[in-house]
Amino acid sequence: MTVGVDIGGTATRIVVVRDTQIVASTIVSTPTVRSEALPTLLSSIRAAIASAPGAGTPGEIRRLGIGASGPILADGIIDNPESLPALSGWDVVDRLGASLGAECRIDNDAVTAAIAEVTVGAGRLDTGVLVMTLGTGVGVAIMRNGIPFRGADGVHPEAGHLTVDAPSPPCYCGRRHCLEQTASRTALQRLAVGAGFSADLEALAQAAGEGDPAAEQVFLDYGTRIGEGLVELCTQHRPMIVVLGGSAAAYLPLFRSGVEKVVATCTSVSVPVLRQTALGDFGGALGAALLWR
Numbered sequence: 001m002t003v004g005v006d007i008g009g010t011a012t013r014i015v016v017v018r019d020t021q022i023v024a025s026t027i028v029s030t031p032t033v034r035s036e037a038l039p040t041l042l043s044s045i046r047a048a049i050a051s052a053p054g055a056g057t058p059g060e061i062r063r064l065g066i067g068a069s070g071p072i073l074a075d076g077i078i079d080n081p082e083s084l085p086a087l088s089g090w091d092v093v094d095r096l097g098a099s100l101g102a103e104c105r106i107d108n109d110a111v112t113a114a115i116a117e118v119t120v121g122a123g124r125l126d127t128g129v130l131v132m133t134l135g136t137g138v139g140v141a142i143m144r145n146g147i148p149f150r151g152a153d154g155v156h157p158e159a160g161h162l163t164v165d166a167p168s169p170p171c172y173c174g175r176r177h178c179l180e181q182t183a184s185r186t187a188l189q190r191l192a193v194g195a196g197f198s199a200d201l202e203a204l205a206q207a208a209g210e211g212d213p214a215a216e217q218v219f220l221d222y223g224t225r226i227g228e229g230l231v232e233l234c235t236q237h238r239p240m241i242v243v244l245g246g247s248a249a250a251y252l253p254l255f256r257s258g259v260e261k262v263v264a265t266c267t268s269v270s271v272p273v274l275r276q277t278a279l280g281d282f283g284g285a286l287g288a289a290l291l292w293r
Helices: 034-053 092-100 110-122 179-183 185-194 202-210 213-237 249-262 278-290
Strands: 002-007 011-018 021-029 061-070 103-108 128-134 138-144 241-244 271-274
Touching: 002 034, 002 278, 011 278, 021 034, 021 271, 021 278, 034 092, 034 241, 034 249, 061 092, 061 128, 061 278, 092 103, 103 241, 110 138, 110 241, 110 278, 128 213, 128 249, 138 179, 138 213, 179 213, 179 241, 185 202, 185 213, 185 249, 202 213, 202 249, 213 241, 213 249, 241 249, 249 271
Parallel strands: 002 061, 061 103, 128 241, 241 271
Antiparallel strands: 002 011, 011 021, 128 138
16 A cells, blocks of 8 residues: 655645555645644654554555645755745655655656546546646646656646736736636635635535526636636647646536637647546545556
């Protein structure tokens, strides 16, 4: 069995995996205080292991995979002080691995989500898949024949910071109109509040499902913003399939029309198939457990 950990800006998801099946899982808040980060992760990982049928002791888990909100440097150090202040700039991999007696690997959380999708999820066996995760921020990974696309320096590109034609607050990266600020779950919550709703997306979805035109418009606007980013990404990478993951992907039926309306206007590339993740909220953690595959 292998443990997979998906460290997002808000929540951390932990799974224990046998082959490609999740046999135990848990969700905890991502640590925000550095002194608490290692103890919190260790106790949460050990609790997940203990809850897995036939897991034995934590020492019997030999592999620990981590997906974390990037950038992830080539040496495995998280370099994301804005979203992961408690985990950036120190040797998370070595210290977790040593504490658990396990081999430990790390990658960008969008990459681990994409690995899961092409292995057992909505992009399974396809040769060209783009995965966009819609959470606290926006993650993007491109898989070509099962291999994640990397930059020339070996680091995963931070496509969440490409510029899109949509209004947004300034991004922490220093630029304006970043995809991360226009198409994340956080951005959807801002749109909801701006339209007079609360940030509770379940309540917004219920209102839209009951035919509330204002709620429907929020989702249409959100889908349009995602579409703007996908046009840029598809023009560059020409995927056959686009898989949307992350917590906001659950609302794809409500914003799909907005996405497809924009993507259909793209004349520079064939329109890809748009799919919702088949793995729910634990896809990134599952993919982290599959880093050895």
